[in-house]
Amino acid sequence: MATLHPSLVTRLCCLNCGATDVSKLASSSSPLTRSKMSRAFDRMAIGKKQLCQGFMPDVAGTPQNVGLKVCAARVSIEPTEQPFTLTTEFGKLEKESTYLFRTETGDQVKVSVGKKNLKYVVYIEVSSLQSHSSSNRLLLSWGVYRSDSRCYMTEDFQDSSPDGRAFETLFEQSSLGTYTLELEFKAKEIPFFLSFLLKPALEANSSVSEISSHRGTKFCVPVGLGRGNPFPLGLSFATDGSLNISIFSRNAEGLVLCLYDGVSAELPALQLDLDPYVHRLGDIWHVSLESAETYESYAFRCRGKSIDQFESAHKLLDPYSKIVLKSRIKDKGSTSVNYRGLLMKEPTFDWSGDVHPNIPLEELTIYSLNVKRFTEHKSSQLSADIAGTFSGLAQKLDHLKDLGVNAVLLEPTFSYDEEKGPCFPCHFFSLASLFGPSSNPISTINSMKDMVKRLHKNGMGVFLEVVFTHTADVEALQGIDDVSYYVNGPVELKQGNALNCNYPIVQQMILDSLWHWVTEFHVDGFCFINASSLLRGFHKESLTRPPWVEAIAFDPVLSRTKVIADCWDPIDKVPKDVHFPHWKRWAEVNTKFCTDIRNFLRGEGFLSDLTTRSCGSGDIFSDGRGPSFSFDYVSRNFGLPLVDLVSFGSGQLATELSWNCGEEGPTNKPAVLERRLKQIRNFLFILYVSLGVPILSMGDECGQSTGGSPAYVDRKSFDWNAVKTGFGIQITQFISFLNSFRKRRADLLQSRNFLKEENIDWHGSNQSPPKWEDPSCNFLAMTLKTDRTESQSSSETSHEFGDLFIAFNAALNSESVILPVPPEGMTWHRMTDTALPYPGFFSADGEPVLEQMGGLFAYEIKSHSCALFELHIQDRFKYRGFTCSSLHWAVSWNG
Numbered sequence: 083m084a085t086l087h088p089s090l091v092t093r094l095c096c097l098n099c100g101a102t103d104v105s106k107l108a109s110s111s112s113p114l115t116r117s118k119m120s121r122a123f124d125r126m127a128i129g130k131k132q133l134c135q136g137f138m139p140d141v142a143g144t145p146q147n148v149g150l151k152v153c154a155a156r157v158s159i160e161p162t163e164q165p166f167t168l169t170t171e172f173g174k175l176e177k178e179s180t181y182l183f184r185t186e187t188g189d190q191v192k193v194s195v196g197k198k199n200l201k202y203v204v205y206i207e208v209s210s211l212q213s214h215s216s217s218n219r220l221l222l223s224w225g226v227y228r229s230d231s232r233c234y235m236t237e238d239f240q241d242s243s244p245d246g247r248a249f250e251t252l253f254e255q256s257s258l259g260t261y262t263l264e265l266e267f268k269a270k271e272i273p274f275f276l277s278f279l280l281k282p283a284l285e286a287n288s289s290v291s292e293i294s295s296h297r298g299t300k301f302c303v304p305v306g307l308g309r310g311n312p313f314p315l316g317l318s319f320a321t322d323g324s325l326n327i328s329i330f331s332r333n334a335e336g337l338v339l340c341l342y343d344g345v346s347a348e349l350p351a352l353q354l355d356l357d358p359y360v361h362r363l364g365d366i367w368h369v370s371l372e373s374a375e376t377y378e379s380y381a382f383r384c385r386g387k388s389i390d391q392f393e394s395a396h397k398l399l400d401p402y403s404k405i406v407l408k409s410r411i412k413d414k415g416s417t418s419v420n421y422r423g424l425l426m427k428e429p430t431f432d433w434s435g436d437v438h439p440n441i442p443l444e445e446l447t448i449y450s451l452n453v454k455r456f457t458e459h460k461s462s463q464l465s466a467d468i469a470g471t472f473s474g475l476a477q478k479l480d481h482l483k484d485l486g487v488n489a490v491l492l493e494p495t496f497s498y499d500e501e502k503g504p505c506f507p508c509h510f511f512s513l514a515s516l517f518g519p520s521s522n523p524i525s526t527i528n529s530m531k532d533m534v535k536r537l538h539k540n541g542m543g544v545f546l547e548v549v550f551t552h553t554a555d556v557e558a559l560q561g562i563d564d565v566s567y568y569v570n571g572p573v574e575l576k577q578g579n580a581l582n583c584n585y586p587i588v589q590q591m592i593l594d595s596l597w598h599w600v601t602e603f604h605v606d607g608f609c610f611i612n613a614s615s616l617l618r619g620f621h622k623e624s625l626t627r628p629p630w631v632e633a634i635a636f637d638p639v640l641s642r643t644k645v646i647a648d649c650w651d652p653i654d655k656v657p658k659d660v661h662f663p664h665w666k667r668w669a670e671v672n673t674k675f676c677t678d679i680r681n682f683l684r685g686e687g688f689l690s691d692l693t694t695r696s697c698g699s700g701d702i703f704s705d706g707r708g709p710s711f712s713f714d715y716v717s718r719n720f721g722l723p724l725v726d727l728v729s730f731g732s733g734q735l736a737t738e739l740s741w742n743c744g745e746e747g748p749t750n751k752p753a754v755l756e757r758r759l760k761q762i763r764n765f766l767f768i769l770y771v772s773l774g775v776p777i778l779s780m781g782d783e784c785g786q787s788t789g790g791s792p793a794y795v796d797r798k799s800f801d802w803n804a805v806k807t808g809f810g811i812q813i814t815q816f817i818s819f820l821n822s823f824r825k826r827r828a829d830l831l832q833s834r835n836f837l838k839e840e841n842i843d844w845h846g847s848n849q850s851p852p853k854w855e856d857p858s859c860n861f862l863a864m865t866l867k868t869d870r871t872e873s874q875s876s877s878e879t880s881h882e883f884g885d886l887f888i889a890f891n892a893a894l895n896s897e898s899v900i901l902p903v904p905p906e907g908m909t910w911h912r913m914t915d916t917a918l919p920y921p922g923f924f925s926a927d928g929e930p931v932l933e934q935m936g937g938l939f940a941y942e943i944k945s946h947s948c949a950l951f952e953l954h955i956q957d958r959f960k961y962r963g964f965t966c967s968s969l970h971w972a973v974s975w976n977g
Contacts, residue, residue: 174198175194175195175196175197175198175203175205176196176197176198177196177197177322178194178195178196179194179195179196179308180192180193180194180195181193181194181195181303183295183296183301184295184296185211185280185293185294185295185296186293186294186295186296186297186298187211187293188296189208189209189210189211190208190209191206191207191208191209191280191301192206192207192208193205193206193207193301193303194206194207195303195304195305198266200269201266201267201268201269202266202267202268202269202271202272202305202306203264203265203266203267204264204265204266204267204276204303204305205262205263205264206222206253206262206263206264206265206278207260207261207262208220208253208260208261208262208280209259209260210259210260211261211280211282211293218255219252219253219255219282219283220252220253220255220261220280220281220282220283221250221251221252221253221280221281221282221283222250222251222252222253222263222278222279222280222281223248223249223250223278223279223280223281223292224248224249224250224251224265224276224277224278224279225248225249225276225277225278226274226275226276226277226305227274227275227277228273228274228275228352228353228354248278248279250281251263251265252283267305269372270376271306272305272306272307272372273304273305273306273307273352273354273371273372274304274305274306274307275302275303275304275305275307276302276303276304276305277300277301277302278300278301278302279292279293279294279300279301280292280293280294281293304360306371306372307354307369307370307371308324308369308370308371309360309361309368309369309370310326310327310328310361310368310369310370311326311328311368311370312328312363312364312366312368313328313366314328314402315328315329315330315366315401315402315591315594316328316329316400316401316402316403316404316423316511317380317400317402317403317404317423317425319427323372323373324370324371324372324373325370325371325372325373325374325425326368326369326370326371327339327368327369327370327371327380327400328366328367328368328369329366329367329368329382329400329401329402329562330365330366330367330401330562330563330566330587331365331367331384331562331563331566332365332563332565332566332587333386333563333565333566334367334384334385334386334562334563335358335385335386336355336356336358336384336385336386337355337356337358337361337362337367337382337383337384337385338353338354338355338356338382338383338384338385339353339354339356339369339380339382340352340353340380340381340382340383340397341353341354341374341377341379341380341425342377342378342379342380342381342422343376343377343378344378345378345379345407345409346409348409348411348420350381350397351377352377353383354369356369365587374425374426377425378407378424378425378426379407379422379423379424379425380400380422380423380425381397381398381399381400381421381422381423382397382398382399382400382562383396383397383398384398384561384562384563396561397420397422398561398562399421399422399423399508399509399557400423401509401510401511401559401562401591402511402591402594403422403423403424403509403511403512404423404428404511404512404598404602405423405424405426405428405512405523405524405527406421406422406423406424406497406509406511406512406515406523407421407422407423407424407523408420408421408497408515408523409421409422419557420557421497421508421509421557424523428527428602429524429527429528431527431528431531431532433531433535433604435535435539436534436535436538436539436604437538438538438543438604438606439488439489439538439541439542439543439606440606441488441489441541441543442710442834443644443669443710443711443775443834444708444709444710444775444828444832444833444834445488445825445828445832446488446489446543446644446710446775447486447487447488447489447770447775447776447778447821447824448487448489448490448491448545448713448775448776448777448778449482449485449487449489449490449491449777449778449780450490450491450493450715450718450719450777450778450779450780451475451490451491451492451493451780451800452492452493452504452719452780452797453470453471453472453474453475453492453493453495453517454470454471454516454517454799455470455780455797455798455799455800456470456474456475456478456780456799456800457469457470457471457474457475457477457478457800458470458474458799459799459800459801459802461801461802461803462474462477462478462800462802463802464477467519467520468519468529470516470517471517471518471519471526471529472517472518472526472529472530472532472533473518473519473529473532473533475490475533476532476533476536476537479536479537479540479542481805482542483540484814484818485778485783485814485817485818485821486817486818486820486821486822486825487542487778487821488541488542488543489542489543489544489545489606490537490542490543490544490545491545491546491547491609491777492544492545492546492547493547493719494507494546494547494548494549494611495513495514495517495530495546496508496509496510496512496513496514496548496549497509497512497513497514497515498514498554499554499555499556499557502554502555503652503794503795504549505549505611505612505652506549506552506553506554506555506579506652507549507553507554507558508553508554508557508558509558510548510550510591510592510595511594511595511598513526513527513530514526517529517530518530530603531603531604534603534604534605535604538604543606543607543644544604544605544606545605545606545607545608545609545644545646546599546605546607546608546609547608547609547611547648548595548596548608548609548610548611549610549611549612549652550581550583550592550595550610550616551580551581551583551611551612551613551615551616552579552580552581552612552615552653553579553581554579555579558579559581560579566582566585566587566588567581567582567585567587567588568580568581568582569581569582569618569620569621569622580615580622582620583615583616583618583628583630584616584618584619584620584625584628584629584630585620589629589630589633592630593630593633593634593637593640596608596634596640597639597640600639600640600643601639605643606643606644607643607644607645607646608643608644608645608646609646609647609648609671609713610645610646610647610648611648611650611652612648612649612650612651612652612653612658613647613648613649613662613670614649614651614658614660614662615651616628616630616631616647617631617660617662617663626663627663628663631662631663631668632663632665634667634668635664635665635667635668636665636667641667644669645667645668645669646668646669646670646671646713647662647664647668647669647670647671648670648671649662649670649671649673650671650673650718650720652720655720656737657673659673664705664706664707664711666706666707668711669707669710669711669712669713669775670702670703670711670712670713671713671715671777672695672699672702672712672713672714672715672774674695674699674702675695675699675712675714675715675716675772675774676714676715676716676717676718677739678691678692678694678695679692679695679716679765679768679769680716680727680738680739680740681739682860682890682892683741683761683764683765683768683892683946684739684740684741684892685741685860685892685893685894687860687892688857689852689853689854689859689862690854692862692890693844693862693864695714695772696768696771696772696773696864697709697772697773697836697837697842698712698772698773698774698833698836698837699712699774700836704836708833708834708835708836709773709774709833709834709835709836710773710774710775710832710833710834712773712774712775713774713775713777714769714772714774714775714776714777715769715776715777715778715779716765716766716768716769717765717779717782718777718779719779719780719794719797720792720794721738721792722735722738722740722788722790722791722792723779723781723782723786723787723788723797724762724765724766724779724782724785725758725762725782725785725786725787726740726787726788726789726790727740727741727761727765728740728741728742728743728757728758728761728762728765729742729743729746729747729748729758729787729790730742730746730747730790731746732746732790735790735792738792741761743757743758743761744757747790757946759809760916760917760944760946760947761946762785762813763813763816763916763923763947763948764890764892764916764946764947764948766782766813766816766817766820767820767914767916767948767950768890768948770817770820770821770823770824770831771820771824771831771888771950773831773832773833773836773837776824778817780800781798781800782813783805783810783813783814783817784801784804784805784807784809784810784813784814785804785807785809785810785813786798786800786801786804808920812920812921815921815924816923816924819914819924819926820924822926823913823950826883827883827886827952829868829869830866830868830886837866838869840867841866841867841868841869842864842865842866842867843864843865843867843902844862844863844864845862845863845864845865845899846859846861846862846863847861847863847897847898847899848898848899848900849899849900849902859893860891860892860893861889861890861891861892861893861897861943862889862890863887863888863889863890863899863943864887864888865885865886865887865888865902866885866886866887866888867885868883868884868885882954882955883952883953883954883955884904884905884908884952884953884954884955885902885952885953886950886951886952886953887899887901887902887910887950887951887952888948888949888950888951889941889943889948889949889950890948891943891944891945891946891947891948892946893945893946894945894946895945896942896943896944896945897942897943898940898941898942898943899940899941899942899943899949900938900939900940901931901938901939901940901941901951903937903938903939904939904953905953907955907956908953908954908955908956909930909931909953909954909956910930910931910939910951910952910953910954911927911928911929911930911931911951911952911953911954912925912928912929912930912931912941912949912950912951913925913928913950913951913952914948914949914950915943915944915947915948915949915950916947916948916949917943917944917945917946917947917949928951928952928954931951
């Protein structure tokens, strides 16, 4: 058996076709002379096998990849569903695909491609060619091509042999008059295309022409390259080890699969031009490969009539890649980011023992954080390989438990535009590698899964902020099919890269992405940034029933997760006020809560706004949902952090509704500092005693500041030293107390339904009616009354504790309140007073409020402060008729 020299590795078949030269990838060695080549062929026995040194690992089509119709040759192919058994000594081939051609004279050419003994075999059988010549000898004039199938239409086989001519191999004639020939190739040489003509072997002076297909073209068959399947989209693996790649592009006229042989490779080692007649079904392009041991990553190039829509030289990331490799390419002094999909399965992970917490909405208390900034600061005392990663977050689990939260909300973690921020994603199925140890995509995946499992083990849910309404400016979906993926095509791209979310293929991609994060990463829910844009159609028209939003509400998997709409627009940097369709499934981030609470605490709000927000925002959520669908916040990862809300108030911050408490910026004035401290406590107090789901922003518990800048880029890394300061200690303990109190008084503060009118009483100062119509009034008190009927049959907590009395004073002066007369056997206890010094401004047991003159329980609410009182059963604190405040005296008096 003759073996071709490595120097015969085929380059692109025709440089004048405009194809990319990949000859530099061939093995280097001295070329064979033509005489040596002739002697090699002379020594070759008829019907023996030939080899060509090639490019790729074990790659071939799947068993379904039979019956291909090759575009380049423009011939009719008859599909063969069952394996073709050779009738000669060559034997049966594995994973065989059979192609039937007709010659220009009507004779039949049958080509079988398959595996035998770990090698790839092409078996060619030709019927009698008596009409061409009386000679009984037939030659195969052939060459192999690995890139750009348009080259198959050229007139000769350039670069197939050292002197530019095609290889010629002699057929063997059987007793039945047919001609047979078998070519054998090593597994590492595939995939490629075998292109050939038939040539009668006549005398040297004969002028008989070569025999082509019935359409006057060369015959062409793929070797190691199968038709593939259109679904699932992206990269998938069959049980036999073969892989399938598919991608949607309705408007691309051509698609090239680019394969790279190394992580640092800037140019593809192999480019396979997919034939639209073979590798396309509807709008889906698909191809199968046996394996990819030699190649590590892949991308695409699209071609079309419009240069604006398709840049043929630009490499495109598969939108469905699960493992994405990010590299930086330097070109002419500039550096660009390039993304490619890795040709490998997702790493396995041991999820045994993992259980979703399935925390009811009304019981949630959330901590919002940025994964990188949370632990990247050196004060975290974490090793460099895990600081700023998912693993680093898991190491700080004790801090989350100290705060009393039971869920984390992670800022967007998808691959994103690092200059514009995480709200401008490049991809929807992969994590930004910077969140994993060593910025490796595999370690990043394992790191997040381990974090989720550890949080679940400690009873904490994991929610992701996601952005599906727009993408980064480059390196996202641009170039694949802009007309389908983006709103109004390329024109709209310059105005925010708005995705066509409710277009069927985009809608399916988003649903598949969410499924991926739920099934593969066990995520518990999603918060959809810029959710108002999800309500628009193909041409930005408003939709009353957006199919994407409705699909999530009724999806069998996603409907069991928490789905939250956040209508803040990261492009215009403003929240959008819309009526969001919910189907009783969608919760919403309540921007009005933030606005109204900020206005009230700076003395400019209305009492009615405060009551609406603290009671669950019935104006928004009384449409079949309830207060637990309101996700409330006073500061977020955009805008001013909590400490800056009470420290800055210049005209440039008008939209922030902040108040500097008397002096702009840092100060040493005790009165200003005291007022600021009370305001911070007030914000947290109102957040946690209101009906709804409280969201605490990272850093607010320890006074992290941006210096008065609302810009996202000015957010700093979490300083863990600040947690140990006096401010950090008292605020952390206060938040922990509020979370604990909410849980203990779930009957009033974690209700899934709105409180009944008879369960709330409103008060002004000294038990006078509230001044609802007075815009200058900044004081309000309310009594939340337990349901006596339910309390007697519910938890033990209901027997021990009674009503709550809550007072809010945003005025400059103190206000006097008269607490309602407690039922017999109960007494009021002050649980919180934000005006008192640390540590007395809150208490887990509470301080009894003693009766004053007239048998009334009077209390003074200081300016810019809030207070909370709770009814306790008196018997728990009595000793022979004395209250707990006089317990020590009673014990002494009884000797």
